[in-house]
Amino acid sequence: xxxxxxxAALLQVIINGLLVGGVYALxxxxxxxxxxxxxxANIAHGDFMMLGAMTAYAVSLKLGLSPYAAMLVxxxxxxxxxxxxxxxxVERVIHSPMFVSLLLLFAVSxxxxxxxxxxxxxxxxxxSHDSSVWTVGPLSFTKLRVAVFALGLGLTLxxxxxxxxxxxxxxxxxxxxxxxxxxxxxxxxxxxxxxxxALGTAIxxxxxxxxxxxxxxxxxxxxxxxxxxxxxxxxxxxxxxxxAFAGAMIIGVAETLTSYYAATQLSDVTVFLLFLxxxxxxxxxxxxxxxx
Amino acid sequence: xxxxxxxxxxxxxVALVAxxxxxxxxxxxxxxxxxxxxxxxxxxxxxxxISGYTGYVSFGxxxxxxxxxxxxxxxxxxxxxxxxxxxxxxxxxxxxxxLLGLVMLRLKGAYFAVGMLGLTQLFVALAGALKRVTxxxxxxxxxxxxxxxxxxxxxxxxxxxAIIGTIFLHRSAFxxxxxxxxxxxxxxxxxxxxxxxxxxxxxxxxxVIVAIAGGVMTWYVxxxxxxxxxxxxxxxTMVIMAVFGGPGTVWxxxxxxxxxxxxxxxxxxxxxxxxxxxYGIILLLIILYIPRGVVPSLGDFLRRRGxxxxxxxxxxxx
Numbered sequence: 001x002x003x004x005x006x007x008a009a010l011l012q013v014i015i016n017g018l019l020v021g022g023v024y025a026l027x028x029x030x031x032x033x034x035x036x037x038x039x040x041a042n043i044a045h046g047d048f049m050m051l052g053a054m055t056a057y058a059v060s061l062k063l064g065l066s067p068y069a070a071m072l073v074x075x076x077x078x079x080x081x082x083x084x085x086x087x088x089x090v091e092r093v094i095h096s097p098m099f100v101s102l103l104l105l106f107a108v109s110x111x112x113x114x115x116x117x118x119x120x121x122x123x124x125x126x127x128s129h130d131s132s133v134w135t136v137g138p139l140s141f142t143k144l145r146v147a148v149f150a151l152g153l154g155l156t157l158x159x160x161x162x163x164x165x166x167x168x169x170x171x172x173x174x175x176x177x178x179x180x181x182x183x184x185x186x187x188x189x190x191x192x193x194x195x196x197x198a199l200g201t202a203i204x205x206x207x208x209x210x211x212x213x214x215x216x217x218x219x220x221x222x223x224x225x226x227x228x229x230x231x232x233x234x235x236x237x238x239x240x241x242x243x244a245f246a247g248a249m250i251i252g253v254a255e256t257l258t259s260y261y262a263a264t265q266l267s268d269v270t271v272f273l274l275f276l277x278x279x280x281x282x283x284x285x286x287x288x289x290x291x292x
Numbered sequence: 293x294x295x296x297x298x299x300x301x302x303x304x305x306v307a308l309v310a311x312x313x314x315x316x317x318x319x320x321x322x323x324x325x326x327x328x329x330x331x332x333x334x335x336x337x338x339x340x341x342i343s344g345y346t347g348y349v350s351f352g353x354x355x356x357x358x359x360x361x362x363x364x365x366x367x368x369x370x371x372x373x374x375x376x377x378x379x380x381x382x383x384x385x386x387x388x389x390x391l392l393g394l395v396m397l398r399l400k401g402a403y404f405a406v407g408m409l410g411l412t413q414l415f416v417a418l419a420g421a422l423k424r425v426t427x428x429x430x431x432x433x434x435x436x437x438x439x440x441x442x443x444x445x446x447x448x449x450x451x452x453x454a455i456i457g458t459i460f461l462h463r464s465a466f467x468x469x470x471x472x473x474x475x476x477x478x479x480x481x482x483x484x485x486x487x488x489x490x491x492x493x494x495x496x497x498x499x500v501i502v503a504i505a506g507g508v509m510t511w512y513v514x515x516x517x518x519x520x521x522x523x524x525x526x527x528x529t530m531v532i533m534a535v536f537g538g539p540g541t542v543w544x545x546x547x548x549x550x551x552x553x554x555x556x557x558x559x560x561x562x563x564x565x566x567x568x569x570x571y572g573i574i575l576l577l578i579i580l581y582i583p584r585g586v587v588p589s590l591g592d593f594l595r596r597r598g599x600x601x602x603x604x605x606x607x608x609x610x
Contacts, residue, residue: 041402043351043409092580098401099349103535104579106351106405110528110572118565223524227413230406269417272410279407280398 008138013260014253019145021252022152023210027225028232028244029156030203033163036176036239037196040090040101044109045204046226050219051112052078052205053212057125067127068151071209075202082201086194094193109222116219124216148210155206159199160241172196176239224268231275250274311448315441323440325557327512330447331505332553335530336537336545337454338501343531344539345467346494347474348397352408353502353530355415356385358521360503361510362419365432368511374437375446378507385503386496393492400477412522419518431517434510443512447505454501455546462542470494474540502530525568529556532575538585547587 027049034042042048052074060070085108093100133140163169174182175192183189211217211225228251236247251271258270315323335357343349363381368374392411399407419426426432437443461467469490472480481487510516529552537548552574559567582589 041406043402043405089576089580093583096583099347100579100583102349102402102405103531104576106531107572107575107579110575111569114566114568114572118569223409224413227406227410230403231410234403263421265417265420269414272414275410276395276407279403280395 005138009260012139013256015139015141016145017253017256018249019141019149019252020214020256021249022149022156023207023214024152024228024232024252025245025248026152026156026159026210027204027207028229028236028248029159029241030200030207031229031233032239032241032244033159033172033203034197034200035233037172038086038090038094038193039179040094040105041098041230042105042197042200043102043226044105044112044222045200045229046222046224047109047112047116048078048082048201048204048222049208049211049225049229050116050217050222051081052201052208053217053221054116054120054125054208054219055205056209057127057212058120060127067209067213070127071206074205074209078205079198079202083194083198085201086197090197091190091193109226113219113222120219122218122220124218125212126216127213128215144213148213152207152210155203156241156245159203163241168195227268227275228271231271231278234275235278308452312445315444320440323444327440327444327447328557329550329553330444330451331509332529332533332549332556333451333546334447334454334505335502335526336533336549337451337458338498338505339530340458340534340539340541340545341461341470341501342491342495342498344534344541344544345461345470345474346491347540348491348495349401349405349531350408350498351405351531352410352412352527353498354522354524354527355408355412356389356499356502357506357509357523357526358415358419358518359385359388359499360506361516361521362426362432363503364507364510365434365516366425368434369432374439374507374511375442378446378504378511381507382500382504385506386500389496389499390492393495394488397488397491397495412527416518416522419521426518429517431515431520434514434516436514437511440512443508446508450501450504450508455542457497458542458545466490466493471540528568528571529553532571535575536578536586538587538589541585541587544585544587548585551586 027045031042031045034040034045052071055074055077056067056070059065059073060067063070065073089104089108090101093104128144130144132143134143134146135141161169163172171182171187171192172195174185174187175189175196179189182192208217208221211221232247232251233244234247235250236243236245251274254270254274255267258267311326314326318326335353339350339353342353360378360381363384364374364377367377367380372380396404396407396411420429422428461470469480469485472483472485473487473490477487506521510521513520533548533552534545535548536544536552537546538544552571556567556571559570563570578585
């Protein structure tokens, strides 16, 4: 095979971006779920990811669990925290104007981020050890990245299955479509909202736990990742799960391309510009139909 | 009539005189404390104009704090007086806000909030990347200012300007239009209010106020780098202070900034790591229990207590 060097490099960068996109897709699905069911923009989503990452890290280190087992522990812990946050905080402002829930979750984000900074300090942590690769021609696939991508993808598909094929998913979708009608049909919408939020934070935790296997993260990671998740959701079209999947891939690739060909610090700038350009020119997302 | 007006103004005059006397009589520590409080007041009023009155909740007005800071630092480095540098910083931020507003203010609700968060990140990244202008992550060192008194008086003037400006804004047709946008932007538009223009003006005024404060503070600390230019803590505190006092009110930011500012200075010294957590909890409690803020809630409470019993009862029936 005679592939020119620059082309192989480009392909490699794109593959790396797609592999990261698997985790992004999962995380964005959690944000989408909460927005769909509760009609609340969870601005603390990135901090729930961070808490998941730090919990997985701490559990893995203290109890000697494998990173994958630690991910499940983090998911359970964060589901509990999410359920409590929803029941005692978000539920109380669910019928208030948007800015009230926004400020409330802003406060939650502040407490989580600065609390975590107090507990763990600003040092970066990572669970990644394995750097073995599969080589296919001029391309190399880090095994760990492939595994994380597969897990992210698998969990996203599991969520879709849960939403589409189960009675629980049906109650979530019904509440998302019309809260009052769902309630009139005998669905306990208060409970559904709590379940949706808990599921959303558990998903955030799992994606955080997967990220800490790939990169070094610290308690401030939320401020970047909340933006990334919103960018993904926006690029894909709000509320659309398949759109968010495409959005995650686009953001992942855009990011790695910027890091490779320009500068690492500029990758967040690219994400933000995509967010802005899509919101201004195609508010329904790149795949969406007409603007709403 | 004239007499009562004088009596009403008297406490304010006393307070102003006291504030003017502070830097000449009190210790350096107390003056610095008052300077911080005045900065908080200024920032809270700046945030209040776009987020409190117009309803566009910004989690990133600190971006303009940094713009003002950098402008002042760069000009001061070139020999321009810091006061001129700060004012030019305000002008630059105001013009920048008009351009950015054309894009950002098309975003609504959560998108605007997240967008402003992102804008701040963008500015931090740019400040680090544009090494020729900002000296990158090394930052710009200015000669030690040693000018606490003029800095203090400038900040006092700025805070007063923000307060007096808000008093007029609250009663003006301009302010009414901003509030109409906050309540229902489409309805405001259909009533013939050119909402885009008013939103951009409000955004720009807010940016000018925040940026001048940024310039003055940068001169005061004689240093700026991407981290100190866009401090996350200030970004949070200006939101909390305005919301605590009462967003979209004349006196809310003053009450919020002075009370929480004092708490901040106490907590900051004792629990440097935890004070933002405590702030978050305060914000949480306000939103859950007094979402309109202290000033309107307290006003209601006093009014209810002040009413005669009969009237109160009839009010309850109606």
